[in-house]
Amino acid sequence: MELIIARTAGFCMGVDMALRKLDQALTHTPRTGNIYTLGPIIHNPQVLQYYAQRGVQQISPHTSLCPDDTVVIRAHGIPLHIQKHYAATGVTLLDATCPKVKKAQVMIQRQAKQNKHLLLFGEREHPEVQGLISYARDYTIFESMDELQSCTLHPDKKYFLAAQTTQDCDMFASISSYLYEYIDAKMTVVDTICTATKERQDEVRHIANKVQLMVIVGGRTSGNTRRLAQIAHESGVETVHVETPDELLLDQVHGVEHIGLTAGASTPAWIIDDVAHCLRTGQKSVSQMGE
Numbered sequence: 001m002e003l004i005i006a007r008t009a010g011f012c013m014g015v016d017m018a019l020r021k022l023d024q025a026l027t028h029t030p031r032t033g034n035i036y037t038l039g040p041i042i043h044n045p046q047v048l049q050y051y052a053q054r055g056v057q058q059i060s061p062h063t064s065l066c067p068d069d070t071v072v073i074r075a076h077g078i079p080l081h082i083q084k085h086y087a088a089t090g091v092t093l094l095d096a097t098c099p100k101v102k103k104a105q106v107m108i109q110r111q112a113k114q115n116k117h118l119l120l121f122g123e124r125e126h127p128e129v130q131g132l133i134s135y136a137r138d139y140t141i142f143e144s145m146d147e148l149q150s151c152t153l154h155p156d157k158k159y160f161l162a163a164q165t166t167q168d169c170d171m172f173a174s175i176s177s178y179l180y181e182y183i184d185a186k187m188t189v190v191d192t193i194c195t196a197t198k199e200r201q202d203e204v205r206h207i208a209n210k211v212q213l214m215v216i217v218g219g220r221t222s223g224n225t226r227r228l229a230q231i232a233h234e235s236g237v238e239t240v241h242v243e244t245p246d247e248l249l250l251d252q253v254h255g256v257e258h259i260g261l262t263a264g265a266s267t268p269a270w271i272i273d274d275v276a277h278c279l280r281t282g283q284k285s286v287s288q289m290g291e
C-alpha cells in the first residue's frame with residue numbers, strides 16, 4: 001500500500017500561535033488566578049482535553065471573573081462587544097486571535113464604515129462568523145450559493161462580499177462572479193479566505209485524484225476539516241473523516257493500493273502520525289499530546 005501524506009496536513013500558523021500563547025499563560029509565574037478561554041481555543045477535542053487537564057477552563061460570556069484571572073481569546077476571535085466587556089473587567093486579556101482572522105475583522109470594519117452591507121459566506125453558528133459580523137453595521141450570512149440566490153438584494157443598496165477564512169475558495173470565486181454579474185459589476189469583494197486554507201484545499205484535490213481512498217483527520221466541529229472531507233468527497237474518491245485512529249475501520253482500508261491522508265489546521269502532528277501508523281500497520285496506537 002502507498003500512503004500519500006499531504007505536506008500541508010496539520011497545524012496552521014494561527015493555531016500554532018494560539019496554543020503558544022496559551023502555553024505562555026500556563027507557564028507564567030507567579031500566577032494566582034484562573035486561565036479561561038471563551039469557548040474552545042481551537043476545534044480539536046484531544047487538544048482541548050490536554051489543556052483541560054492543565055486547568056484551562058472554558059467559559060461563557062456570563063461567567064463572573066476575578067481581576068487575577070486571565071482570559072485567552074481563541075484563534076477564531078470573539079465578538080467585539082464581548083472583547084470590550086472583558087477589557088473593562090480588569091482581567092488579563094491575552095489575544096490569541098489568528099492574525100488572518102484579525103485582518104478579516106479589520107477589513108470588514110473598514111467597509112462597514114462606508115455604510116456597506118456585509119454579505120458573508122460562512123457557517124452562521126461558527127464562532128469566527130459570530131466574531132466577524134460584530135465588525136459590520138448590518139449583514140446577511142449565507143452558507144451556499146442557493147441560499148444567496150434566495151436572498152432579496154436591493155439594487156440601490158451598497159454591498160460588499162467577504163467569507164469565513166476557511167471557506168471553499170472555488171465556491172467563493174463562483175459567488176463573486178454571480179454577484180458581479182447579477183447584482184453589481186463594481187461590488188467590493190474582500191478576499192478573506194486565508195492562504196493556509198487555499199493550500200490545504202488545493203492539495204486535497206490534487207491527492208484525491210491519485211488515490212482510491214482519502215482519510216481526513218480532525219475534529220468534527222472543525223469547519224476547515226469538514227471542508228477538506230467535503231472537497232475530497234466531491235472529487236469522487238471514497239472519503240473517511242476520523243478524529244483518532246480508533247475510528248478507522250480497517251476493513252475499509254484493507255486491500256486499497258493508494259491511500260491519501262490529510263488533516264485539518266487544528267489537528268496535532270501526533271494524531272496524524274498515529275493515523276498514518278495505523279494505516280501502514282493496522283495497529284491502533286494512541287499517543288498523548290506532548291509525548
Ligand code: SF4
Pocket residue numbers: 012013014015075098099100101165166194195196197224265
Ligand atoms: S486556518 Fe488560516 S485563518 Fe484559520 S487559524 Fe489557521 S491561519 Fe488562521
